[in-house]
Amino acid sequence: MYAPGDVRVIDAPDPRIEEPGDALVRLVRTCVCGSDLHPFHSMKPNPRGVSMGHEYLGIVEEVGADVATVRPGDLVIVPFVFSCGVCDFCREGLQTSCRLAGLRSRRGSEGAQAEILRAPLADGTLYKVEAGEERYASLLTLSDVYGTGFHAALTGGASAETTVAVIGDGAVGLLAVLSARLLGAERIILMGRHESRTDLGREFGATDVVAERGDDGIQAVRELTGGDGCHVVLEAVGHLPAFEQALGIVRDGGRIARVGVPQYTEGPIGRSQFARNVTITGGVAPVRAYIDRLLPGILDGTVDPGRVFDVELPLSEAAEGYALMDRREALKVMLRP
Amino acid sequence: MYAPGDVRVIDAPDPRIEEPGDALVRLVRTCVCGSDLHPFHSMKPNPRGVSMGHEYLGIVEEVGADVATVRPGDLVIVPFVFSCGVCDFCREGLQTSCRLAGLRSRRGSEGAQAEILRAPLADGTLYKVEAGEERYASLLTLSDVYGTGFHAALTGGASAETTVAVIGDGAVGLLAVLSARLLGAERIILMGRHESRTDLGREFGATDVVAERGDDGIQAVRELTGGDGCHVVLEAVGHLPAFEQALGIVRDGGRIARVGVPQYTEGPIGRSQFARNVTITGGVAPVRAYIDRLLPGILDGTVDPGRVFDVELPLSEAAEGYALMDRREALKVMLRP
Numbered sequence: 278m279y280a281p282g283d284v285r286v287i288d289a290p291d292p293r294i295e296e297p298g299d300a301l302v303r304l305v306r307t308c309v310c311g312s313d314l315h316p317f318h319s320m321k322p323n324p325r326g327v328s329m330g331h332e333y334l335g336i337v338e339e340v341g342a343d344v345a346t347v348r349p350g351d352l353v354i355v356p357f358v359f360s361c362g363v364c365d366f367c368r369e370g371l372q373t374s375c376r377l378a379g380l381r382s383r384r385g386s387e388g389a390q391a392e393i394l395r396a397p398l399a400d401g402t403l404y405k406v407e408a409g410e411e412r413y414a415s416l417l418t419l420s421d422v423y424g425t426g427f428h429a430a431l432t433g434g435a436s437a438e439t440t441v442a443v444i445g446d447g448a449v450g451l452l453a454v455l456s457a458r459l460l461g462a463e464r465i466i467l468m469g470r471h472e473s474r475t476d477l478g479r480e481f482g483a484t485d486v487v488a489e490r491g492d493d494g495i496q497a498v499r500e501l502t503g504g505d506g507c508h509v510v511l512e513a514v515g516h517l518p519a520f521e522q523a524l525g526i527v528r529d530g531g532r533i534a535r536v537g538v539p540q541y542t543e544g545p546i547g548r549s550q551f552a553r554n555v556t557i558t559g560g561v562a563p564v565r566a567y568i569d570r571l572l573p574g575i576l577d578g579t580v581d582p583g584r585v586f587d588v589e590l591p592l593s594e595a596a597e598g599y600a601l602m603d604r605r606e607a608l609k610v611m612l613r614p
Numbered sequence: 615m616y617a618p619g620d621v622r623v624i625d626a627p628d629p630r631i632e633e634p635g636d637a638l639v640r641l642v643r644t645c646v647c648g649s650d651l652h653p654f655h656s657m658k659p660n661p662r663g664v665s666m667g668h669e670y671l672g673i674v675e676e677v678g679a680d681v682a683t684v685r686p687g688d689l690v691i692v693p694f695v696f697s698c699g700v701c702d703f704c705r706e707g708l709q710t711s712c713r714l715a716g717l718r719s720r721r722g723s724e725g726a727q728a729e730i731l732r733a734p735l736a737d738g739t740l741y742k743v744e745a746g747e748e749r750y751a752s753l754l755t756l757s758d759v760y761g762t763g764f765h766a767a768l769t770g771g772a773s774a775e776t777t778v779a780v781i782g783d784g785a786v787g788l789l790a791v792l793s794a795r796l797l798g799a800e801r802i803i804l805m806g807r808h809e810s811r812t813d814l815g816r817e818f819g820a821t822d823v824v825a826e827r828g829d830d831g832i833q834a835v836r837e838l839t840g841g842d843g844c845h846v847v848l849e850a851v852g853h854l855p856a857f858e859q860a861l862g863i864v865r866d867g868g869r870i871a872r873v874g875v876p877q878y879t880e881g882p883i884g885r886s887q888f889a890r891n892v893t894i895t896g897g898v899a900p901v902r903a904y905i906d907r908l909l910p911g912i913l914d915g916t917v918d919p920g921r922v923f924d925v926e927l928p929l930s931e932a933a934e935g936y937a938l939m940d941r942r943e944a945l946k947v948m949l950r951p
Contacts, residue, residue: 366866371891374866380889432893529703529711535888542884546857547876551897552717554708556769557883560891 280322292395297343300399302335330390362401370566414583424564426452433534437461445513458482495525534559617659629732637736639672667727699738707903751920761901763789770871774798782850795819832862871896
């Protein structure tokens with residue numbers, strides 16, 4: 278990506294093993310993320326371009342001398358942040374804060390919208406899986422969006438005892454619905470305006486859909502909940518009005534879990550949240566931590582999170598993929614390298 | 615209180631039973647709260663005066679026709695918010711959101727810095743206790759500051775597995791230390807500048823004291839924690855710099871529990887908190903919910919939270935009590951009606 282709206286597919290040198298913990302992974306599926314649209318709208322032009330993409334499914338092609346857990350030929354999920362797997366944060370399941378990688382460093386690795394990835398810290402990062410091509414779309418969601426939706430539902434405390442609202446009908450929002458259902462929630466209100474998306478949300482478990490936003494949306498959710506709002510609000514947008522909406526629909530004593538990347542630095546966290554004992558949680562999802570838990574349902578066909586991909590394009594048409602998502606003509610675009 | 619710095623003890627008509635759920639309580643101890651200092655500094659002058667105080671220990675004098683659980687002569691703790699005890703919020707232990715009282719309404723009741731209180735919803739609000747006068751100071755803390763400190767420690771998730779920092783060496787901060795210790799925390803860093811207070815904090819369980827504030831304080835706490843910060847930060851001040859300090863010393867994946875009343879409406883809750891998966895929790899404490907748990911330790915002498923009262927004055931000298939606390943010459947002033 279060179280500038281807002283300017284996405285080009287170029288020939289780049291193949292990556293090579295640089296550290297003994299590296300693996301080279303030939304990607305079989307990758308995609309465009311809703312968060313990629315933020316720079317697509319507002320990045321500072323960069324004449325050298327920025328390598329994009331962070332969701333990967335691929336086949337190991339070569340491994341460095343220290344790699345013990347994967348071999349060439351293995352199908353692997355590559356979480357969107359890399360992690361060593363052995364530091365205290367990784368062991369606690371907060372791989373996003375890994376001391377050797379996480380959000381601190383990509384260790385020189387390039388983006389996922391490519392043919393080949395150099396995956397650093399392969400033993401801690403890559404997750405080997407055995408599955409046929411019909412599962413590829415769902416497996417790819419474990420690289421980011423499904424794990425991110427699950428992070429929202431888990432940190433938000435979704436359960437059979439809670440009423441849950443999900444703000445945002447993008448892929449993460451819809452998979453937050455699926456995750457809340459998985460954690461037992463029986464009443465799930467999805468806030469979104471795109472009927473084809475909210476229809477999929479209903480299939481994932483949403484019991485109510487609210488298309489209104491702002492004060493009207495708050496009013497509608499409050500009416501659905503006897504005036505009180507929801508115990509758990511999963512905010513999967515990232516813009517300040519979405520957070521303000523979350524504050525407006527959360528029940529006293531409730532929890533807001535944010536998984537949309539905040540496009541703001543300051544926000545309302547004063548006396549009104551304090552008086553109502555509202556907890557604000559969530560964050561960048563350590564998706565690596567959730568694969569053990571989420572994979573079985575995909576492999577046995579209980580869930581099909583890959584349905585969030587409604588358009589598939591060859592990697593060479595990545596620019597068209599961005600444009601379709603930007604125009605809301607695609608929910609999420611899968612790319613085939 | 616009529617204006618900043620202007621506290622007067624006046625003769626007022628005795629309250630009377632107004633609702634059948636009311637009780638009249640003759641106060642035996644009351645006090646000045648750190649939060650009373652906020653209006654003491656900045657209230658809008660009010661020629662009719664504002665009745666102050668919200669921490670009460672007293673003896674029931676008269677009850678309304680519907681009151682079933684207390685009788686004249688009973689010694690009772692009066693939590694600083696009133697609650698019906700039967701609505702869903704009360705049953706969940708969030709009495710601050712009680713549908714009939716809580717922070718919504720004091721049902722016409724006046725402040726605690728008085729001789730007699732009309733306590734509405736007596737069955738849900740008053741907590742009967744049997745104890746001698748030597749326990750009065752500690753029992754009074756269950757009306758607010760001990761329960762508030764405990765709310766911080768509990769919502770913050772203090773435990774044997776966590777390193778805890780407490781910001782603020784006022785009564786709530788010190789009792790947050792005591793509460794964190796009670797919940798098993800073994801490493802407790804108290805941030806405060808008043809040595810007599812932090813000494814009491816050490817007796818309550820603080821293992822380290824950091825007198826620096828701002829960036830120096832953040833640096834000092836990080837040094838004490840191997841660079842990482844604390845799993846749990848209990849913010850017992852309420853000013854924005856204290857919250858910013860909390861963000862600076864919380865470990866990735868950690869929790870900030872606020873119990874100092876925020877003196878700000880907007881604050882930093884953007885991408886840096888999000889990237890680090892920091893949870894912001896706490897709020898106005900439903901202290902009524904905690905008396906069952908905290909009272910036994912007081913009655914058997916295991917803990918002595920009443921030590922936060924370092925000055926005792928007759929009610930007639932309430933103005934002097936405010937002045938002493940404002941000048942930081944008293945930690946917390948007990949008033950004897």
